[in-house]
Amino acid sequence: MNFRFQNLLGAPYRGGNAIVVNNTELISPVGNRVSVTDLIKSQTLTLPVQSSSNISRIAASPDGVFLLTVDENRRCLFINLRRRAVLHRMTFKHSVNAVKFSADGAYIAVATGKLLQIWRSPGFKKEFFPFELVRTFAVCDDKVTALDWSPDSSYLLAGSKDLTARLFFVNKLKSNQVRNKPFMFIGHRDTVMGVFFGVDKKSNRVCRVYTITRDCFIFTWGFRPNEGENDEMEVESSEPLSPDTPDRDHEGISEGDGNGNLKKRKDYEGKGGNLDEEVGYLQNGKWELIRKDNLNQAPAKLTACDYHRGLDLVVVGFSNGVFGLYQMPDFVCLHLLSISREKITTAVFNELGNWLTFGCARLGQLLVWEWRSETYILKQQGHYFDVNCVAYSPDSQLLATGADDNKVKVWTVSSGFSFVTFSEHTNAVTALHFMGNNHCLLSASLDGTVRAWDLFRYRNFRTFTTPSSRQFVSLAADQSGEVICAGTLDSFEIFVWSMKTGRLLDILSGHEGPVHGLMFSPSNAVLASSSWDRTVRLWDVFEGKGAVETLPHTHDVLTVVYRPDGKQLACSTLDGQIHFWDPIDGVLMYTIEGRRDIAGGRLMTDRRSAANSSSGKYFTTLCYSADGSYILAGGSSKYICMYDVADQVLLRRFQITHNLSLDGVLDFLNSKNMTEAGPIDLIDDADSDVEEGIDKQTRGKLGYDLPGSMPNHGRPVIRTKCLRLAPTGRSFAASTTEGVLVYSIDDTFIFDPTDLDIDVTPEAVEAALNEDQPSRALLLSLRLNEDSLIKKSIFAVSPADIPTVAASIPYRYLQRLIEALADLLESCAHLEFILRWCQELCKVHGNSIQQNSRNLLPALKSLQKAITRIHQDLADTCSSNEYMLHAWFRLCSSAATNLSVSRSITGVHNADAWANIAV
Structure with missing residues (x-):
């Protein structure tokens, strides 16, 4: 019963913004959880962390170590991504519409309602109140919708629903008499959905600002510094921001000349530097509108956007499912494509700018697209409606799901990815069943059909129907796979078909209510059915008609x-x-x-x-x-x-x-x-x-x-x-309103106290290994049931001693040893060594395994799963490298016959060595 949450399938994306960290890790919210997808290894996992409600905004630190999540209840979690643990918690007073870390990771900008708050970023240290509010700007007339930091973390852009964007100078002035009023970018006719800093690549300074509005316009603003003004104001450029206080300066209400120009106060060069060379270079100049470009997608609205500073590219997503990629500042359209008919709710670049990530909340769709080669890196879509049924394949490597959206999806359990979707059903899928050969899947639906799917060719190769339309809610197949049975919702009957011919063999009548449960006995051909008529009936499908009992x-x-x-x-x-x-x-x-x-x-x-x-x-x-x-x-x-x-x-x-x-x-x-x-x-x-x-x-x-x-x-x-x-007994899946939850056995369970005495310790295992007693070390580690020690003791046995050590293992430790070998096959590179262990255990303990197959069945299934996966991987590798293997064989053969060639190439003076390699 030592199960713990492992992964969440069936719902790659449910809304909110997605982000990419470390260039290849895609982080997306899924309900109140967070999913992390490795785009290189093609694996996805869900963090074992839950928020109090659905997550609406996420942000990651620049180094990819910390993750900040904010849910619909304004509750914030500060998570260590590497340890998958929550470090700090906090609740904001208003709804959060945008959140972003500064470029140096020291501060976090949070848009809470009309306020723009700057918090000091917490660290690994446990503190009573780790979040420290250092500045609050309260100058917006409506809620803030977009944020962006400058590369030096000195300036902050904020777009608002009041049709304006504002440029804030984050550091405070030393004098309380002169105040810094944020510059306003005006002229928009709809909500500002995105604000971004453009940088001059030569000087690495901000030279442009892009503002993108909901009515599909991109405004490009240019900065022109004032000439001949060298007298600058004194600022706190090197001192950290102080905690927030209720004075007007800390609220960001300051004065200027209306054009972003600040009043001169004193020469900063007397202090040993120039503000223009430090952080205040945008304070001495003017902003002007350079151009205004129309994205031409009316009547659709702009719903998502992102900007890549290095490549000067803008990606925008619209409510009609179209996205566009534009080269700025010349506004050159590189791509304009449609990926769905629903709204694109998130669009984001990776760090290199070669991959685009799109999310559609309504479809549960998540895409990663390489725009240069126009190929998909990731293409996942979950079930839109609730998942009704799940089924494991016999080797536990695949998981099939059926839902109210009429679709059947097949997932790889280890990677968490869906690799095929069947959409031939026209109504909700209510039951699934894997056949014993692992390559055939059955599905029953309310559309009145039972379909058989080929997992080799990914097609519907057989459809079972009835003379008149029925709604099927249960499904079963016998052990031989020759007979298929399905229970109905409306006529209260059970239909029996032949798998080979697809012909209807029999109709079992007798229930007076919907037949919601159906299952064949694993030991004989008796079919059990349960109904809302308060009965369970046992049918002999092969020998006689009617209910047995x-x-x-x-x-x-x-x-x-x-x-x-x-x-x-x-x-x-x-x-x-x-x-x-x-x-x-x-x-x-x-x-x-x-x-x-x-x-x-x-x-x-x-x-x-x-x-x-x-x-x-x-x-x-x-x-x-x-x-x-x-x-x-x-x-x-x-x-x-x-x-x-x-x-x-x-x-x-x-x-x-x-x-x-x-x-x-x-x-x-x-x-x-x-x-x-x-x-x-x-x-x-x-x-x-x-x-x-x-x-x-x-x-x-x-x-x-x-x-x-x-x-x-x-x-x-x-x-x-x-x-x-x-x-295998190592995991179970549950189809819930949240999606398909997968729980697996926690390997951190250490030992069984009833099998220990004072001499069974990790030190005793190490001592036995040092004294070259691998058999005793393995027995002690099995009694401790500590995974790392068991594997270490297995590798301490020489290949020649494996039969002797395998014979000395008592039967009660056999299951734990088989589980350890199955785990090693999944991750270890010493394939032949582990397979030899498995072979010797089967030889020595064959009778015990056969007599107690029920107790050892989970461990044996795990071993079978690992061996089957390795066999498939090797078969694929060999088939793809067939000609290379032939060429290597010919090279080895020629080297074996020509001793001089072998000496010149490898220095081996014995042609028999090459002959052995060739064999």
Whole structure:
């Protein structure tokens, strides 16, 4: 039960701004979590950090070490990206529309409502209040929408909804009598969506400013310094900014001549320097509008933009799904393409400027495009609606998902990437099943079809239909893969097809309600079905027609699953109980009362608290572990429960999310949020989000619901629709409102206290290794169950001693040793050495493995998964280098026959060495 959160699939992007750090790492918000994608290794992972609600803005430090996230509740997290840990927390007083680190990483500019605040960037040190407010500018008449720092971190640009952009001088003047009034860039006719500094490449100084507005215009402003003015003002250029105080100067209200020119005070050169050579060079000059360019995308609105300072490029995204790439300042259009029909909600460059990242919140789409070669680096799109079902492949390397958006996606579990999408279904996908050969996937849908997908050619090679249209909600296939069964929602029948011919073989009738659970016994050809008619029926599909036996219940049966050995049957009912049956004798073995375990979370429309409410407390999905010792259960709740089957006790509860943007997460509601018209969160009295180009959206769900459940027409409700445990037993996947959550076993679990004594220590393992006793060291490390010591002891065994050491391993440590070998196969370069270990273990302990296959099944599945992946990688490598291998073989053969050539090339004086290499 030592599972921990590993990754989030099914939703690469859900809104907010994306950023790129270290040139190749793409960071994007996914709900209340953050996803990090390595664009070189093609791997994505989700940080084990949750915000209180959906994340709206993120920013990263210039060195890529720190990440700042701000959610819809104005709560901020300061995260160490390398350690994946939260260092500091904070709450802003107003909604945050933009946030950005300074170029030197010392300060953070935050646009909170109409205010522009500058905070000192925290560090690794734990402090009581790490965020220090050093300056506040309160001169904008409407909320600030865009920010940009100058390269020297001395100036700050801010675009506002009041149709202006302002240039702020960050450092304070030494004299309180002379104040620095920010320069205003005026003349815009719509909200300023982006502001950027342009730099002269020769002097590395700011020479231009670009302002981009929502009505698709780009304004280019040029700076012209005043000539003959050498007297400058004295500023605090070398001293750090002091904490914010309520005087007017700290609020950024200062005086000037209206053109950005400051009044002379004294000659700064007497202090040993010139302000023009330090930080105040933009204070002595004038700004003027050079040109105004139209992007020509009306009536569409500009929704995202970014600027690359080194290449002088601007990328813009529009509400109609079109993006444009322009060379500035001449405004030359390099690309103008359409990537979707929905609004582009984020557009950003990487550090080198060769990759463009686009995000579409409405489609859950994330793209990385190399604009020079016009090729995709990354192309991922999640499910727009809720994920209804998941299925693991037999080798646990693939995960298939089906959702209400009529799509079936197949993901690689190790990388977190989707590599194929099937969209032939015309209605919601409700059930998935992998065939035993690992290359065929079945899907059932409400459109009345069951489709078979070929994962080699990525095509639908067979479609199973019925004489009249039906809605399928459950799916099963026998162990041989010859028979396919699907249960219906409307006619309450079970249809049976032949996999080879696609012909309808039989129709099983007898249920009086929707057939939501369907599964073949792993040990025989008996089919179990569960229905809302309060029964579980056992069918003999091959030998005889009709139900073999009926297992009655007092409430509607929601799902049914077999234990992996086929000797037990579990089903959940509407009253929140899990019933365990003996399918051979038809006897009820025991019952787990799970209503109180799954209770938790109060909906906005609930009249009672979560503890007193009795509606909706039931499990809709069950899943046995690989050895059948425990069972996972989930349903209309924020919890996933793990039960011990033998003792009928709750082992652990997994809370799938802490996201307050979803309904059903809080146990107690705040009475301050209740109004006469209902909960304030369900009242939409403003269209500000539509005005900014990001429509509010609610993910849909199926057109039916369980009996006794109350529909919620406001925010999405947190629930678990499907649970599946990997055949290896090392991870499980849960399809939830947040996406597909993947949990894996935490390898940091150290030891089993019942197997220790005073002599079993890490020092004893090291001593045995130093005394050249690898067998004793391996046994001690297995008793400690410390992963690093086990692997070190394995490598300490010489290849010749592997059979002897393998024979000395007791059976109780066999599972742990196999798990360690499987892990080494995934990451170790000594392939032959580890495979020899596996071979000797199978030779020596073959009988024990065969007799106790049920207990060792998870470890053996993990080993099989690792070997299968390596076999595929080697096969691909060899096939792609076939001609190179032939050329190397010919070279070795010729060298073996010509001793002089071998001497001149390698210095080897024995032709037999080359012959051995060739062999």
